[in-house]
Amino acid sequence: MMEGGQAVEIQALRKRFGAVVALDGVSLTVRPGEFMALLGPSGSGKTTILMAVAGFERADSGHILIGGRAIDRLPPHRRDIGMVFQRYALFPHMSVAENLAYPLRRRGVASSELARRVEETLSLVKLEGYGGRGIDQLSGGQQQRVAIARALIFRPAVLLMDEPMSALDKKLREHMQMELRLLHRELGATIILVTHDQEEALSMADRVALLHEGRMRQVGTPAELYRNPADAFVAGFIGRNNFLPIADGAPPRVQGFAGPLGAALAEGSAPPVGGHLLAIRPEHLALRAPDAEGEPCRIVEVAFGGARQSVLAEVAGHRVTIEAPATERLWRPGEAASLGFHPRTARIFPPSDQH
Amino acid sequence: MGGMTGRDRQRAALLLPALLLLALGFLAPLATVAWTSLRRAGHFSLAAYAEILASPVFLDILLRTLWMAVLVTALCAALGYPFAYCVATRARRHAGLIMALVTVPYLTSILIRSYAWVAILGGGGLVNRTLIALGLIEDPLQLVFNSFGSYVGMVHILLPMMVLPLYAAMRRIDGALLLAGRGLGGGPMPVFVTVFLPLSLPGLAAGSALVFLSALGFYIAPALLGAPGDYMLAQAIEVRVATLAEFDVAAGLSCILLVLVGGFLMLFRRRIVSLADDPASTPARVVGVAGLRPACAASAIGAVPGLRAALNAMGDAVAPLAGPLLHLHGAALLVFMLAPMLVVVLIACSSAPYLTFPPPGYSWRWFMALLDDANWLEAAWFSLTVSTAAAVAALAIGTPFAFGLARGRFGGRRLLWLLAVSPMILPHIVIGLGLFFTFVALGLNGHPVSFWLAYTVIGLPYVVIILLSALGRFDVDLERAAANLGAAPMTAFRTVTLPLLAASFVTAFLFAFLSGFDDLIIGLFLSSPRGTTLAIRMWEDIRLEISPKTAVVGVVQLGVLLVAMTLPMLRTMLPRRRVRTEA
Numbered sequence A: 001m002m003e004g005g006q007a008v009e010i011q012a013l014r015k016r017f018g019a020v021v022a023l024d025g026v027s028l029t030v031r032p033g034e035f036m037a038l039l040g041p042s043g044s045g046k047t048t049i050l051m052a053v054a055g056f057e058r059a060d061s062g063h064i065l066i067g068g069r070a071i072d073r074l075p076p077h078r079r080d081i082g083m084v085f086q087r088y089a090l091f092p093h094m095s096v097a098e099n100l101a102y103p104l105r106r107r108g109v110a111s112s113e114l115a116r117r118v119e120e121t122l123s124l125v126k127l128e129g130y131g132g133r134g135i136d137q138l139s140g141g142q143q144q145r146v147a148i149a150r151a152l153i154f155r156p157a158v159l160l161m162d163e164p165m166s167a168l169d170k171k172l173r174e175h176m177q178m179e180l181r182l183l184h185r186e187l188g189a190t191i192i193l194v195t196h197d198q199e200e201a202l203s204m205a206d207r208v209a210l211l212h213e214g215r216m217r218q219v220g221t222p223a224e225l226y227r228n229p230a231d232a233f234v235a236g237f238i239g240r241n242n243f244l245p246i247a248d249g250a251p252p253r254v255q256g257f258a259g260p261l262g263a264a265l266a267e268g269s270a271p272p273v274g275g276h277l278l279a280i281r282p283e284h285l286a287l288r289a290p291d292a293e294g295e296p297c298r299i300v301e302v303a304f305g306g307a308r309q310s311v312l313a314e315v316a317g318h319r320v321t322i323e324a325p326a327t328e329r330l331w332r333p334g335e336a337a338s339l340g341f342h343p344r345t346a347r348i349f350p351p352s353d354q355h
Numbered sequence B: 001m002g003g004m005t006g007r008d009r010q011r012a013a014l015l016l017p018a019l020l021l022l023a024l025g026f027l028a029p030l031a032t033v034a035w036t037s038l039r040r041a042g043h044f045s046l047a048a049y050a051e052i053l054a055s056p057v058f059l060d061i062l063l064r065t066l067w068m069a070v071l072v073t074a075l076c077a078a079l080g081y082p083f084a085y086c087v088a089t090r091a092r093r094h095a096g097l098i099m100a101l102v103t104v105p106y107l108t109s110i111l112i113r114s115y116a117w118v119a120i121l122g123g124g125g126l127v128n129r130t131l132i133a134l135g136l137i138e139d140p141l142q143l144v145f146n147s148f149g150s151y152v153g154m155v156h157i158l159l160p161m162m163v164l165p166l167y168a169a170m171r172r173i174d175g176a177l178l179l180a181g182r183g184l185g186g187g188p189m190p191v192f193v194t195v196f197l198p199l200s201l202p203g204l205a206a207g208s209a210l211v212f213l214s215a216l217g218f219y220i221a222p223a224l225l226g227a228p229g230d231y232m233l234a235q236a237i238e239v240r241v242a243t244l245a246e247f248d249v250a251a252g253l254s255c256i257l258l259v260l261v262g263g264f265l266m267l268f269r270r271r272i273v274s275l276a277d278d279p280a281s282t283p284a285r286v287v288g289v290a291g292l293r294p295a296c297a298a299s300a301i302g303a304v305p306g307l308r309a310a311l312n313a314m315g316d317a318v319a320p321l322a323g324p325l326l327h328l329h330g331a332a333l334l335v336f337m338l339a340p341m342l343v344v345v346l347i348a349c350s351s352a353p354y355l356t357f358p359p360p361g362y363s364w365r366w367f368m369a370l371l372d373d374a375n376w377l378e379a380a381w382f383s384l385t386v387s388t389a390a391a392v393a394a395l396a397i398g399t400p401f402a403f404g405l406a407r408g409r410f411g412g413r414r415l416l417w418l419l420a421v422s423p424m425i426l427p428h429i430v431i432g433l434g435l436f437f438t439f440v441a442l443g444l445n446g447h448p449v450s451f452w453l454a455y456t457v458i459g460l461p462y463v464v465i466i467l468l469s470a471l472g473r474f475d476v477d478l479e480r481a482a483a484n485l486g487a488a489p490m491t492a493f494r495t496v497t498l499p500l501l502a503a504s505f506v507t508a509f510l511f512a513f514l515s516g517f518d519d520l521i522i523g524l525f526l527s528s529p530r531g532t533t534l535a536i537r538m539w540e541d542i543r544l545e546i547s548p549k550t551a552v553v554g555v556v557q558l559g560v561l562l563v564a565m566t567l568p569m570l571r572t573m574l575p576r577r578r579v580r581t582e583a
Ligand SMILES: Nc1ncnc2c1ncn2[C@@H]1O[C@H](COP(=O)(O)OP(=O)(O)OP(=O)(O)O)[C@@H](O)[C@H]1O
Pocket: A017, A020, A021, A022, A040, A041, A042, A043, A044, A045, A046, A047, A048, A049, A196
């Protein structure tokens, strides 16, 4: 149905709203047919990027290219980009079928062809027979599917979505995430999905672009972002992480720790000098019996989670979270233990702008 | 406005037609009034002001005007607050209907309402006849053509202006807050005083400001129902023009009235602006204030140990009576508001050859008489065409203005809003005088064009207020979606914005039309053999012979209004447009 997606190139986009710098020179290349997630905390500029691509917000400087062609001067109605709005923006005065027909009518599609394509697209999103319904007669999940269908029916090469799942409950959200992935594989369109839900981004997208305060912090596959975060912000934002300060002096050690770090550090880490931060994920920490090798610590709190347990422990005045299997032993608050980790699984970052 | 983008500049351009209209039909006339007040015998002179200030009656009139405005505001607040409270908290199920009933008198001509009060309060009127029949009095009481009549008329006309914002504010109060107050151990009375009252104060302030400002410039009700010598400022101005032809003194008085109203307007502008979905105000501020006030009040109450107990005791004593009393008050006030409408209908169907109430019998004779009267028909046709043309113009000019103001991101929007809305708030007697001077200078006075321009100016505020509030509730993403799906701006407007805002456009048109159709004061200045409106015909009729013809006009207007109000309900029952999906 779709002639495959086109590349979207965002080049050095800048945008200010009064004193607020919403985009501070953002660049991003989305490959043809790629599923890209734009991830970032609230106010990081995700929606602004989408609005600029769709043509609703003119950037102060920078360029946007689709399929290699600059679209900066094109008004929104001539960009041919599909968009799913956060609250769907379905026309309440039209039926489902009228909503789907709207973009086709604007393109002068003949009425016989029009009816056929409406039917076809409705079945694509599994809403056969719903054409005559009013928008207010649909559930949230159905409304979302109508919104997706309306954005796809005119076969755009690029599909933009602004937090399309945020209005759905958890179960429906997971279901729709799966359907959206299937749809993407079927259609091959380029998709840019905005979300501030990292699980959604990591599980759905081919690549994830992480924004913070109007700047692109890292672009990569979900595994890259998780395993090789580019800086302390990414390390803290993607998944969970414990940050421990490194003490001054040699050999390098975590402040208050008895044992030194040793030489075997993760690749690409900054040098372990005083003031830098050591980041280690909860699943890379191990709790052992108090007499075993490691830093002595005390259990503060335990949350049981079936196969795993989340343990909050205090070690040398720092609090760390440990994700331990619940198969061997269950820890209890107040117990003494020994904390072990392999420096190769930890990364070291300069302390700047962690959050 | 240095950092404006191209799009913002386009949006600012949307304001131009309205600004041009306001400059020509509002600001220029006001300037002419000021100019005229400062000239005598072709020279600059302060003689008019000297004369005004030296006149012993002027101070009387000024003080009477202020006093009456204050009293009417207080009366409206005292009557309107419990009414709005009752509707908002105890009669929620019928609230929509009740508020619609409150709006009906608001939408019918002031002239017709005042006329009905003559029939109700007059010597042979409903009230006196009832009292005599009950044997309570022997001779009719003097209830009208004195200050009592004046107050009744003014309160009746201004009450909706108090009730509507009060009700709006009270509806916004979260019921959970009141429950929380109860949960924290407050009886009904302390919860009312510490939570409900502070939260409803913005509505009270807005209503009071509107009523007070309108009362300052009142003309018709006091002129018709008040004592002949009991002038308010507006009447004093009219007499100077119509009877004495002292234009500079009239202009001087107008400037004084204008400064008075303008001064109070600037003083109250926060209250009024917050009422009308001001595009520039932030919800955060409202929330902040709403959160703060009850907290302050609560702590203040806690600080005075005896007060809480006293309030609780009072509440316990009043509680069993409060419900029935509130309902009784609500019903009585509704009767008060609607009685004139009913009386108008009965009089119109009267078989008597003169105004008497209750009518001795019923017939269509006055409807027939109206249809036979070429003068009235001509005036009706004139009013209809001029007001329709003005409403069309106000909509055409006000729509881009409202869009520009709602969507643009330039400075000074609050001021522009206030400018566009002020023809509704400033006394029409002053605007009328200014238009009169301007049109005479242009040789246009009495020409239909002069009425058209005047009614466009006074219709514009309604269009702007109604459309701005509709646009505030309108989801901009719908327009963006239309554009994203391939609709050029005008197509998006036609296919999405227009159908979704249709009801608001109809309402805006209706209000703009009625503001012109019901106008008397400006028409009195502009009228000439070339153009006489229906309102002027009725005015002359009421002053000279008082036949039930005016009531017939009132009935026709009421009928049209009811149809207009029920039409939107019928529209929702129509099936929606469908695509035939069967191939
Ligand atoms: N129309 C606007 N006027 C003024 N400031 C704006 C406007 N739109 C966005 N901003 C500001 O620009 C910054 C980026 O906003 P944006 O909406 O792009 O963030 P976001 O990443 O989409 O956040 P969220 O997850 O909350 O939707 C924010 O600081 C926001 O306040």
